[in-house]
Each structure stands twice: as structure tokens, then as C-alpha cells.
Amino acid sequence: MNRFNFFIPAIGFFVLALILWRGLYLDPKELPSMLIDKPMPKFALTTVDGNEISNADLPNSMFLLNVWGSYCLPCLIEHPTLMRLAEEGEIPVVGINYRDKKQLALGWLSDNGNPFAFSILDESGRFGIDLGVYGAPETYLVDADGVIRYRHVSVLDENVWRQDFLPAINKLQAESNTQQ
Amino acid sequence: MRIFHKFSWEFKVCRPIAALLLILSVSVMATLNAQVDAFEFENEEQQKRFRTLSNELRCPMCQNTNLSGSTGGVAEDLRREVHRMIVDGFSDTEIEKFMFDRYGDFIFYRPRLRAETILLWFGPIMFLLIGGYLALGIWRRASLSSVDSTSLDSHQAAQLQKLLRNKH
Incomplete structure (x- = not known):
């Protein structure tokens, strides 16, 4: 028993070090989205070309929803x-x-x-609030039923596509295959 | 004093600059408050609620400022939304739920007590209790062992006296 007590500080140190070490690699800017596994919020807006648009006009397949703006430099990347x-x-x-x-x-x-x-025009940012957007660029993965399944904040480049989006998409496809 | 004298020109130059910066920052804060006050309310109470809410809700983009102190785009939109909801007669709880449903716990500077936030609320007191318990144990053991080490039996006392005598 005494022997074990002797190691308690060392164990405590390693547990704390492990937690803090993990903390070093967490990005505090990446907030979890509240809309994961929730349907796309209802909207009735226009596109940048001036056409009326609502939830019914969204693709029937899986699609990406990309938040962008002409002022946004990372969007160019x-x-x-x-x-x-x-x-x-x-x-x-x-x-x-x-x-x-x-x-x-x-x-x-x-x-x-x-x-x-098409691009949904959200000049006021009001639709963005419903999505929990906090700045362009952000990209959502929406499934065929119009449910939001994944969100990525900041630049979506080829690496992010391969490492984050493709696995998420494959997982969704595997899920829908087992359901059928 | 000499050191002070050597650098006194810096004090002469830096002090006015510092004062100027202070005045500038105060006037910037004043305009920020003016920005918040640009909304119109039906009564004092609504305005007070708006101030409290925009002070306690956090800007999701800029991370460490509240809605009232942030110039970020989304903070501007959220301030407008809080104003609209207050004027439309929503309660504080309803407004907080609206924000939580979209931005999660992050939006609150004072997170709500939930399963996910329990460690956040009670973690510090837990660590304090653990630390206090350990410190108490160490302190008690130390005081016990110090009593042991200072009391010498007659044989040890004689040895000590002998050692001390030899030294001189």
C-alpha cells in the first residue's frame, strides 16, 4: 500500500500531462456545430441571380453547402x-x-x-444565424434527406476534402446502404 | 536616480504618447457603446435587458469578447437579432434558447449547468478539495516526523555533545 502511495504524484502528473498535451492540439476556434444531424433550417430567399428559392429547390442527393463572400480571402484559396x-x-x-x-x-x-x-443570397446574415454560421468560409455536408451531417470551418482544400469529407461521405453512404 | 535621469527623455516622449493612446482607447470604447445604444427600445427595461444580454452573450467569431464589445460581422447580426426579439416580446429564456440552438454552450459567458458542463462548474472546487486533502495529509505527516526527529534519547544527546565539543 505504501509503495502505491509513493507513485500517486507521478501518476497524477502523467494524467495531467496527457490531458494538457491533448489540449495543445485542440483548436479553440473550431466550435462544434449545433446543427449536426438536424434538418436544414427552413428558408425562402432568392439566389444571387434573383430567382426565388426554398428548401424544396435543394438537390435530392448529398451536397455541399458552402458559405462564401466576395470579401473573403480564404474563399479564394x-x-x-x-x-x-x-x-x-x-x-x-x-x-x-x-x-x-x-x-x-x-x-x-x-x-x-x-x-x-446556385448561391442563396443572405445579405443580412439572418439565414447564417439559423445555420450557426460565424464567418465565411464554412462548408456543410447535407445528406439526401436534407439533414446536416458534417461541418467544416475555414478553408476546404484538397487535403481537407480527402481527410475529412471523403471519410464522412463514405460513412454516410455505408449507413444508407445498410438501411436499404 | 541616475538611471531614471538617463532615460528621462523617454519618459518625456513616452508619457504624452501613452496619454494620447489612453484617450484614443477611451474614445473608441465610447463609440462602441454608442453603437449599442443606436437601437431603439419601447422602455428602459427593454434597454437594460438588451445591455445585460449583449454583455453575457459571447461573440462566436472573435472568441474573447461579448456581443456588445465586438465589431465582428456575426456579432453585429446577433445584436440586431437580440434587439428584434426583445422588441417582439420574447423572454430572456427564449432568447437564450434561440442562441443555444444555433451556437451551443459557447455563446454563453456563464455556461448553463448541464451534463457536459458539470466539470466546468465543479472541477475547480473538486481540485481544491483534493489538493487541500493532500496538503493536509502532507502537513500532518511532516509535523509528526518533525516531533520524532528533534527528540533525542540520552545516548544520542551525549553523542551530539561529543561531536560539538570536538569541533572547537
């Missing part, structure tokens, strides 16, 4: 990846033009190219 995904038909990408001006958004799309099936 992830833009080639979104373009590739859309061009190669890997997954449909829907945009949310967040806290931006319509004219600036249209200019940005024609300057850089448009990877989006």
Missing part, C-alpha cells in the same frame, strides 16, 4: 477545390452568399468562375 468538385461532378455544391452585396457577389463569380449550382 478553396475556390479551385470547389471548382474541381463541381466540374468533375463529384458532389453538387450550393453556395450561401453571406453578408455580401449582390453586385459584388456576381462580379466575384464572373471573375473567378462559378462552382455553385
Whole structure:
């Protein structure tokens, strides 16, 4: 018993060190989304092209929901990846033009190219609040039933696509296969 | 004093700059408050509730500021939303639930007592109790052993006297 007591401080130290060590690699900026496994919030807005749009117009398959703005520099960094995904038909990408001006958004799309099936215009940021958005860029993975399954905050580049999105997508597909 | 004298020109230059910075920062804070006060309310009570809520809700983007002190875009939107909900007659609890459903516990500077936050609430007192218990144990053992080590039997006392005598 006395022998064991002798080791208590050392054990305590290692437990604390382990917890703190893990803490070093947690990103405090990455907040968990409250909308995971919840349906997309209801909306009735317009696209940046001026068409009316609501939940019924969303793709019937799995899709990405990308929050972007013409003011947003990291959005330019992830833009080639979104373009590739859309061009190669890997997954449909829907945009949310967040806290931006319509004219600036249209200019940005024609300057850089448009990877989006359509972009929902959210000038006031009100729809963003319903999604729990706190700044562009953010990307949500929405399944065929319109349920949000994954969120990534900040740049979605090829690495993030391979390491985070593909496994999440594969997991979802495996789930839906076992259900059928 | 000499050191002070050597650098006194720095004091002469730095002090006015520091004073200027202080004045600037105070005036920036004043404009921030003005920003909050730009909303119109039906009565004093609503305004007071708005102030309390925007002080206790955290800006999700800027992490360590509350809604009232933040210039971030999302903070601006959330302030507007809090104002709208107050004027529309929502209660504080309803507004807090609205924020929680979208941004989670992070949005509260004072997190609510839930299974996930129990360690946050009671962790410090738990560690204090554990630490206090250990410290008490160590202290008691130390006081016990110190009594033992100072009392010498007659043989040891004689040895000690002999040693001390030899030294001189």
C-alpha cells in the first residue's frame, strides 16, 4: 500500500500531462456545430441571380453547402477545390452568399468562375444565424434527406476534402446502404 | 536616480504618447457603446435587458469578447437579432434558447449547468478539495516526523555533545 502511495504524484502528473498535451492540439476556434444531424433550417430567399428559392429547390442527393463572400480571402484559396468538385461532378455544391452585396457577389463569380449550382443570397446574415454560421468560409455536408451531417470551418482544400469529407461521405453512404 | 535621469527623455516622449493612446482607447470604447445604444427600445427595461444580454452573450467569431464589445460581422447580426426579439416580446429564456440552438454552450459567458458542463462548474472546487486533502495529509505527516526527529534519547544527546565539543 505504501509503495502505491509513493507513485500517486507521478501518476497524477502523467494524467495531467496527457490531458494538457491533448489540449495543445485542440483548436479553440473550431466550435462544434449545433446543427449536426438536424434538418436544414427552413428558408425562402432568392439566389444571387434573383430567382426565388426554398428548401424544396435543394438537390435530392448529398451536397455541399458552402458559405462564401466576395470579401473573403480564404474563399479564394478553396475556390479551385470547389471548382474541381463541381466540374468533375463529384458532389453538387450550393453556395450561401453571406453578408455580401449582390453586385459584388456576381462580379466575384464572373471573375473567378462559378462552382455553385446556385448561391442563396443572405445579405443580412439572418439565414447564417439559423445555420450557426460565424464567418465565411464554412462548408456543410447535407445528406439526401436534407439533414446536416458534417461541418467544416475555414478553408476546404484538397487535403481537407480527402481527410475529412471523403471519410464522412463514405460513412454516410455505408449507413444508407445498410438501411436499404 | 541616475538611471531614471538617463532615460528621462523617454519618459518625456513616452508619457504624452501613452496619454494620447489612453484617450484614443477611451474614445473608441465610447463609440462602441454608442453603437449599442443606436437601437431603439419601447422602455428602459427593454434597454437594460438588451445591455445585460449583449454583455453575457459571447461573440462566436472573435472568441474573447461579448456581443456588445465586438465589431465582428456575426456579432453585429446577433445584436440586431437580440434587439428584434426583445422588441417582439420574447423572454430572456427564449432568447437564450434561440442562441443555444444555433451556437451551443459557447455563446454563453456563464455556461448553463448541464451534463457536459458539470466539470466546468465543479472541477475547480473538486481540485481544491483534493489538493487541500493532500496538503493536509502532507502537513500532518511532516509535523509528526518533525516531533520524532528533534527528540533525542540520552545516548544520542551525549553523542551530539561529543561531536560539538570536538569541533572547537
